[in-house]
Amino acid sequence: MKFNFWYFTSLIVSLIVAIPILTIFFSFFESTTNYFEILKNTFLLEYIFNSFILLLGVLILTFILGVGSAYMVSFYNFPGVNFFKWALILSFAVPPYIYAYSLTAFFENYGTAFTILKSLFGEGDYNRSIPKFDGMLGAILSVSFSLFVYVYILTRASFYYQSQNLIELGKNLGFSKLKSFTSIILPSARPAIVAGLSLVAMETLSDFGAVSFFGINTLTTGIYNSWISFDDLAFANQLSFYLLIFIFVLFILENFSRKKARYHSPTKGGFKQKEKINLTGIKSFMIFSTCALILLFSFLFPLSQMLYWTIIFPKNFFDLNFQQLFINTMILVFLSCLTLIIFSFLSNYGNRVSRSKFLSILTTFSISGYAIPGVILAVAFITFIAWFDNTVVDFFELKSIKRIFIGSILGLVLVYFIRFYSLASNGIKSGYEKINRSIDESAYLIGYSKLKTFLNIHVPYLRNSVLLITILISLEIIRELPITLILRPFNFETFATTAYIYASQDLLEAAAVPSLFLIIIASFFILLTSKYILRDRDE
Amino acid sequence: MKKISILGLFFVFISTVAIAAEVNIFSARHYDSDIQLYEKFTSKTGIKVNVVSGKSKALEKRILEEGADCIADLYITADAGRLGAAKAKGMLQGGLTSDAIKSAVPKNFRTSHWVGIAKRARIVYFAPERVSSSELMGLTYESLSDPKWKGRLVIRKSNNIYNQSLVASLVKNNGKKATAAWSKGVVSNMARTPKGNDRAQIMAVAAGEADIAVANTYYLALMLSGKKGAEQQEAAKKVKPFFPNQNDRGTHMNISGAGLLKHAPNKANAIKLIEFLLSTEAQEHIVNNTFEYPMIAGVSPHPLVVAMGLDFKQDLNTKVSSYGAKQADALEVMTAAGWK
Numbered sequence: 001m002k003f004n005f006w007y008f009t010s011l012i013v014s015l016i017v018a019i020p021i022l023t024i025f026f027s028f029f030e031s032t033t034n035y036f037e038i039l040k041n042t043f044l045l046e047y048i049f050n051s052f053i054l055l056l057g058v059l060i061l062t063f064i065l066g067v068g069s070a071y072m073v074s075f076y077n078f079p080g081v082n083f084f085k086w087a088l089i090l091s092f093a094v095p096p097y098i099y100a101y102s103l104t105a106f107f108e109n110y111g112t113a114f115t116i117l118k119s120l121f122g123e124g125d126y127n128r129s130i131p132k133f134d135g136m137l138g139a140i141l142s143v144s145f146s147l148f149v150y151v152y153i154l155t156r157a158s159f160y161y162q163s164q165n166l167i168e169l170g171k172n173l174g175f176s177k178l179k180s181f182t183s184i185i186l187p188s189a190r191p192a193i194v195a196g197l198s199l200v201a202m203e204t205l206s207d208f209g210a211v212s213f214f215g216i217n218t219l220t221t222g223i224y225n226s227w228i229s230f231d232d233l234a235f236a237n238q239l240s241f242y243l244l245i246f247i248f249v250l251f252i253l254e255n256f257s258r259k260k261a262r263y264h265s266p267t268k269g270g271f272k273q274k275e276k277i278n279l280t281g282i283k284s285f286m287i288f289s290t291c292a293l294i295l296l297f298s299f300l301f302p303l304s305q306m307l308y309w310t311i312i313f314p315k316n317f318f319d320l321n322f323q324q325l326f327i328n329t330m331i332l333v334f335l336s337c338l339t340l341i342i343f344s345f346l347s348n349y350g351n352r353v354s355r356s357k358f359l360s361i362l363t364t365f366s367i368s369g370y371a372i373p374g375v376i377l378a379v380a381f382i383t384f385i386a387w388f389d390n391t392v393v394d395f396f397e398l399k400s401i402k403r404i405f406i407g408s409i410l411g412l413v414l415v416y417f418i419r420f421y422s423l424a425s426n427g428i429k430s431g432y433e434k435i436n437r438s439i440d441e442s443a444y445l446i447g448y449s450k451l452k453t454f455l456n457i458h459v460p461y462l463r464n465s466v467l468l469i470t471i472l473i474s475l476e477i478i479r480e481l482p483i484t485l486i487l488r489p490f491n492f493e494t495f496a497t498t499a500y501i502y503a504s505q506d507l508l509e510a511a512a513v514p515s516l517f518l519i520i521i522a523s524f525f526i527l528l529t530s531k532y533i534l535r536d537r538d539e
Numbered sequence: 540m541k542k543i544s545i546l547g548l549f550f551v552f553i554s555t556v557a558i559a560a561e562v563n564i565f566s567a568r569h570y571d572s573d574i575q576l577y578e579k580f581t582s583k584t585g586i587k588v589n590v591v592s593g594k595s596k597a598l599e600k601r602i603l604e605e606g607a608d609c610i611a612d613l614y615i616t617a618d619a620g621r622l623g624a625a626k627a628k629g630m631l632q633g634g635l636t637s638d639a640i641k642s643a644v645p646k647n648f649r650t651s652h653w654v655g656i657a658k659r660a661r662i663v664y665f666a667p668e669r670v671s672s673s674e675l676m677g678l679t680y681e682s683l684s685d686p687k688w689k690g691r692l693v694i695r696k697s698n699n700i701y702n703q704s705l706v707a708s709l710v711k712n713n714g715k716k717a718t719a720a721w722s723k724g725v726v727s728n729m730a731r732t733p734k735g736n737d738r739a740q741i742m743a744v745a746a747g748e749a750d751i752a753v754a755n756t757y758y759l760a761l762m763l764s765g766k767k768g769a770e771q772q773e774a775a776k777k778v779k780p781f782f783p784n785q786n787d788r789g790t791h792m793n794i795s796g797a798g799l800l801k802h803a804p805n806k807a808n809a810i811k812l813i814e815f816l817l818s819t820e821a822q823e824h825i826v827n828n829t830f831e832y833p834m835i836a837g838v839s840p841h842p843l844v845v846a847m848g849l850d851f852k853q854d855l856n857t858k859v860s861s862y863g864a865k866q867a868d869a870l871e872v873m874t875a876a877g878w879k
Contacts (some may be wrong), residue, residue: 042874108735109742110770118770127746134734215696215734225596225698312768319571379600386604402608406601407591486597490563490589501569501592506736506758509767510571 006350013347017418020372020380023387043235047222048242050136051205054218055246057140058147058204059197065144066151067193069294071181074159077276078284084291085156086530091298092149093522095479097209098499098515099142101508102302103133104213105309112305135214142210145298147203151196158192159185164275191257198254205246206373208482209500219243220373240376247371303519309512316510320498322517329494329521332484333474335409336416340424340473341466343417348428349454352440370422374415375482381415382406382486407489415483420476424469431465432458471529478522495521561587562808565602567595567616568795572828579824580815586808595621595700602630602800612803613812615656617795620704622653623863631798637810643817643835647855648794655794656816657831660853661705662790663781664752664759666744679784680709680791683753684724691750692725693743696733697873701755705791706873707865708857712788715868722876733879738762738771745774755793756780757830760843764830782851789854793862795831 072078073085106112109127117126133141166188170180186193211218217225219239226235279287310317385405393401405411435458443453481496488497495518502511566573569592577588591598595616602609602625614625625631633651640654648655663678674687683692695702710718730749737754741762744752761767762775782790797813799806815821822838825831830841839845 104735108739109746109748110774115768115770125747127748135732215698217698379597382601382604386606389608390606400608402605403610406605406608407610485593486601488591490591492591504594505569506738 004354006346006354007356009343010347010350013343013421016414017421019384020377020418023380023384043217043222044238044242047217047219047239050216051218051220051243051246053136054139054143054211054216055201055204057136058143059201061140061144062148062151062200063193063197065148065294065298066196067155067186067189069148069291070152070156070159071185072287072291074156075185075277076287077278078287080288080291084295086527087295088152088291088298089149089526089530090295090523091145092147092475093519093526094146094299094302095209095481095496095518096139096142096146096207097213097481097503098306098519099146099302100138100210100213101499101503101511101515102305103138103142105305105508106301107131107133112308136216139207139211139214139216142214143204143207147200148298150199150203151193154192154196155189158189162188194257195254198250198257201250202247202254202371205243205250206371206375208373208375213503219246220375223373224375224379243373251371303516306512306516306519309509310516313509313512316513320513320517325493325495325498325514325517326521328492329478329496331409332412332416332494333477335413336420336477337470337473339413339417340420341428341469344421344424344428344469348425348432349458352432352437353450370419372419373482374419374480375486377415377419378483378486381411381418385411407487409489409492412484412487412489415487416477416480419480419483420473423472423476427465427469427472428462431462435461468529471525474525475522478518478525560585560808561589562613562805562812563589563611564591564613564615564812565598565611565800566590566592566614567598567621568592570829572824576816576821576824577812579821580812583815584811586811588812599625599628599630603628607802609800609802610804611800612805612809614653614798614800615796616798617659617793618700618704618862619648619655619794619796619859620700620707620862620866622796622798623860624866625798625863626650626652627863630801632801632803632806633799634806635799635810635813637814639814640810640817643814645855647858648792648796648834650860653796653798654813654817655796655834655859656813657795657822657825657829657834658792658853659795659831660756660782660790660792660851661701661753662756663783664741664744664754664778665781666747666750666777667779668777669747669750675781677786678781679787680705681713681721681784683751684721684728686724686728688728688751690728690730692728692752693730693740693749694725694733694753695735695737695740697870697878701737701793702753702873703866703869704793704862705753706869707862708791708854710865710868710872711857711861715872718869719872719875722872722878726876726878738767741778742771742774745777751781752778756832756844756847759847760830760841763843764841780847782848784854785852788856789852791857792853792855792859794834794859795829 069084069088073081073088104111107130109130111130113130114126117130118124162185166184167180170184175183205218206220207218208220208224212221219242223236223239223243226239385402389400389402393399405414439457440453443457444450448456478494479496481500484494484497485500488494493501495514498514499511499518502508502514564577574590577590581587591611593601595618598614598616599621602611602614614622614630616622622631631652635649635654636651640649644654648658663683665675697703706718706722709721713721730743735743737758738761740749740752740754741758743749759775759778759780762771765772784790797816799809799813803809816825817835819835819838822833822835826833826838826840826844830844832840832844840849
């Protein structure tokens with residue numbers, strides 16, 4: 001085994017990313033307070049039950065929304081189809097917690113719905129007839145409308161590459177449209193759908209903002225509470241164990257379907273542009289309305305609610321220090337993207353040139369950060385730094401490192417790195433998989449150095465992948481809440497933290513302004529990149 | 540791009556370098572009006588106020604883990620129970636004993652480690668159309684478990700800190716066993732599974748979902764002020780406040796307060812800030828923005844709060860410092876009773 005620079009880089013990255021998992025694991029051997037011995041089993045069941053119901057609800061809803069919308073825009077021609085194709089991605093700009101604020105604001109007693117009814121029909125007792133979307137139902141809706149985009153994008157791509165032959169096969173067999181859909185189209189897109197759903201599932205399990213806003217105890221909030229509120233590490237351990245089982249299953253599922261998905265990718269040259277079915281009349285109107293409704297519920301609704309509040313409470317708009325929040329958010333985005341992309345390049349390139357099995361296993365291990373809820377990562381990070389400082393640093397009688405890592409931009413970027421490394425690394429990896437190794441060898445043959453191969457061949461080839469990853473990471477960081485909240489320095493706010501803080505103080509209408517900016521900026525990033533997300537032919 | 544990166548590096552740099560005259564606050568209370576107040580303090584004294592805001596328990600965790608390296612001076616939160624817990628965990632130090640503090644704040648609302656800045660009461664709201672004055676007569680927190688309220692009461696979840704402190708005060712006064720039975724009664728009286736914030740409880744009464752609600756005093760004033768929009772202003776008028784336990788120990792009081800952190804690097808500045816927050820000027824600013832009750836004498840609450848009634852008996856027997864010690868018991872009895 002060669003121990004060179006590449007090896008070393010991958011090792012370091014993997015170790016850093018593994019910090020929280022190791023910390024969580026080791027802190028559970030510490031003594032604990034053991035509160036509510038008798039009640040724990042009740043709690044445990046409740047947390048598992050809630051997590052399960054939330055997960056199930058979100059998976060069903062995102063499946064219907066994601067696959068349904070992907071099917072409509074992929075197989076039919078109707079007015080606005082090209083608009084909906086990219087507009088449906090916009091809901092990704094609305095984080096679940098902002099969706100939750102909108103849902104509450106609109107449907108609560110004397111909320112926006114009440115105002116609308118009153119101005120339409122005059123005074124009346126409307127509160128009882130307005131449905132209430134809160135609690136578990138609210139959480140399921142908030143998470144689903146924000147996350148169905150994962151399923152939509154992946155499924156749409158898979159539908160796009162489905163061979164025309166498959167569809168003709170259905171026709172020849174005399175299948176109805178429904179039968180073709182359920183027995184041909186859907187099964188062949190299964191790996192993509194499963195991959196999308198498992199991403200949704202991981203994000204759902206790690207959601208903190210929306211779930212805690214609706215006051216639902218899931219495994220994630222349970223771990224947070226038992227660890228942070230009660231210092232009950234044993235119980236937090238128990239909960240983490242169950243959460244990890246959930247995640248582990250999803251992780252395997254995702255990896256498995258990802259591998260399988262490759263067999264379904266088109267062979268070059270064999271691709272035949274699919275003929276879309278032209279719709280007219282009532283059918284065309286129905287499908288148009290369905291897409292319009294999805295866009296309305298997922299994106300326009302929260303956007304308008306936030307806009308409405310900003311307009312009727314304009315003071316909040318003028319009070320917001322937009323410039324500072326924007327600079328802060330962008331600093332985090334910039335530093336995180338830079339470090340994430342550099343290190344993903346280094347470790348992927350290292351993997352490619354060294355061809356070490358061990359290294360590639362190490363990299364797989366190091367992408368697990370994405371599956372661990374941000375709130376838990378942040379606390380684990382603080383615990384780790386404190387432990388490291390109290391033991392190792394103290395032992396060598398060095399200056400304390402806590403202030404360097406806790407409550408600093410550096411610490412923040414480091415934990416973002418841990419959380420989003422898998423996004424970056426997987427993105428670069430799939431880009432690399434498209435570059436045939438023989439290209440490298442040809443480059444070496446004509447006398448290119450490794451560095452020159454990297455700079456002159458790999459980098460241009462991967463430009464689009466990098467762009468896409470940059471945008472994805474940027475979106476994640478713009479929306480990110482728990483890590484920023486726990487680790488940020490003094491006087492440092494982002495759009496997300498400002499919105500959250502107002503909301504937690506029962507000032508939802510003040511939270512509307514930062515939320516609105518967050519949605520607009522994120523939408524801008526999405527539009528910038530929709531071309532690449534929706535790219536229909538491999539370049 | 541280059542510019543941003545230089546800016547970024549600069550930020551990393553300045554965030555690790557301390558500036559001379561300053562005071563650092565970890566705050567679980569995040570009103571814009573507080574920030575304005577800090578700005579006033581800075582312009583008066585030249586001492587810069589730095590803030591990290593967040594959830595109380597996450598902030599406590601960070602303070603504990605940072606230990607001696609924690610550069611925060613004050614921990615500000617809106618519940619006496621959290622301040623008590625912070626003291627119990629050894630996160631605070633004594634020293635809030637200046638004459639200015641002692642003369643401003645009644646004994647019941649301070650210790651040497653932390654001191655109240657503003658007061659709030661947790662009271663009952665009722666719908667006059669559906670609840671008669673004879674029904675309300677002599678209402679106590681204890682009597683909320685009376686079966687006559689079956690299906691008529693709304694209150695927040697048991698994980699809410701204000702509820703935990705209220706129930707902690709009941710544990711303190713009536714014992715754990717009696718409070719456990721009381722919790723069961725309350726749960727069986729609930730008109731719906733607990734959900735929403737304090738304001739949502741008041742609106743549930745206004746909308747006819749329930750007849751009585753438990754919520755803090757400032758929420759009704761906030762709604763009446765129109766800051767929550769015209770609908771809620773109208774809704775608030777359909778609900779009236781009632782101050783419980785007037786014939787015995789008085790209405791449950793809680794505080795927003797500040798604790799002096801153990802390793803505070805700017806202890807003197809921190810004390811100066813607290814003294815400023817207890818000045819007439821600052822107290823007037825607080826009560827007029829947050830609708831809380833002033834901590835010091837000689838300052839009148841916001842007119843809307845005055846209109847709710849000031850001549851009620853406050854519970855000054857139950858020390859607010861006891862909430863922290865009993866919060867865990869409170870949560871236990873509520874959870875055992877099936878209080879979601």
